[in-house]
Amino acid sequence: MKTIGVLTSGGDAPGMNPCIRAVVRSALAQNVNVLGVEDGYEGLIRGNFHSMGARDVGGILQRGGTILRTARSEEFRTPRGQREAIRQMNNAGMDALVVIGGDGSLNGAMRLVEQGVPVVGVPGSIDNDIYGTDMCIGVDTALNTIVDAIDKIRDTASSHSRAFIVETMGRMSGYLAVQAGIVTGAEMVLIPEVPVNVEEVAKNVDEAYRRGKTHCIIVVAEGADPGTTEIAKEIDAMDLGFTTRVTILGHIQRGGKPSAFDRLIASRFGHKAVEFLMQGQTGVMVGLNGREMEPVPISVVTSKVKTLSPEYVEMARILAR
Structure with a gap:
């Protein structure tokens, strides 16, 4: 193996830069050249x-975001886009690829694997919603930002x-919300995995x-x-003693300097990704x-759904009393 590529795709996560750094320096230590792919699959x-x-x-260890930038590519979802990506890799002499990203990025990696491209994935998602790994790049930093x-x-x-209603990221996973609720002493946590009604919230x-x-x-x-808006509207209408305010944290959760934990875990992920490639282990994600x-x-990663631990959900409920 003479040359590998590295890209970041999908939503950015604090710690992607330390991972890129680890991939580059670990590959160079093996006398393998590295090509940085800008703007993800696009x-x-x-x-x-x-x-x-x-x-x-x-x-770049202390920098948030990704120096390679990231983008979502509709074209790559098509067979034609995938063929063009493989052609570009072959023209550049790229023997393998390290993909750093979330569920969508790993699904894209799977399309390349199916066509014989050596790929190793690295889980990068602040939602911690990727099957096959206890932790993803960016989770710790995002959680600390929320806290x-x-x-x-x-x-x-x-x-x-x-009464403040604080909205965190997590369209499909309540991991960040539950963890934040536990460590900040929130009175209630609402997540996609456990539907409730407005009456329960009001109570x-x-x-x-x-x-x-x-x-x-x-x-x-x-x-x-x-959702946040509905809850705030209903609680205000019920006149429960507290006036209500809403804070939507939004993309502030994606930014900022990666924590020491994220820098370390990202470096370990990147180093291990190169190690797997050198050992001939491809079509895998580092978990x-x-x-x-x-x-x-x-x-396996792309065919299964990571579920939130019921223990955390129950703990959040009990400790909120």
Whole structure:
């Protein structure tokens, strides 16, 4: 193996840059050249590649986002787009590819694997919703961003006796919302996996007020039902003692310097990805199982859904009393 490519795709996650750095320097240590693919699968189709040396990835450990940039590519979903991507890889002499990204990115990697392209995937998703790994790049940083925001919101909520509804990312997974709810002491957490009705939410708010609480924090994953707007509207209409405010954290959760944990885990993921390629292990994703990095077939990763631990959901409910 003489040359490998590395790309980041889908939503960015804090820690992608440390992973890119690890891929580049680990490959160079094996006398393997590295081509950076700009703009994800779109760049793969366009042949937007550039050579990356050790100095090209210097000083990026602390940077959020991805220096290779990322994009979503509708064209790559088509057989024609995939054929063009493979043609560009062959023209550039790219022998294998490391794909850093979430579920959609790994599905794209699977399409290449099916056509004989050596690929190793790395899980990068702040939602921690990728099957086959205990943790993904970006989760820890995003969670710390949410916790910091809620801690600050609690200060003003107590000062004004308000109920704050804080929306986190998580269209399909409530991982961030549940974890944040537990460690910030939220009065309630709403997630896509566990539907509730507005009456249940109102009951919790009313009980918090009756117990003499000076505030009420409800953490809502963006994919929860009912959603943030509906909850706020209904609670205000019921006049439960607290005035209601909504805070949607949005893309602030994706940005910022990666935490020490994310820098370390991303570096381990990137180093192990290169190691797998050099060992001839392809068509796999690097997964964290306990403390160990293990290969997980991408076909398995993309065919199964990672479920949220019921233990965390129950803990969030009990500790909110």
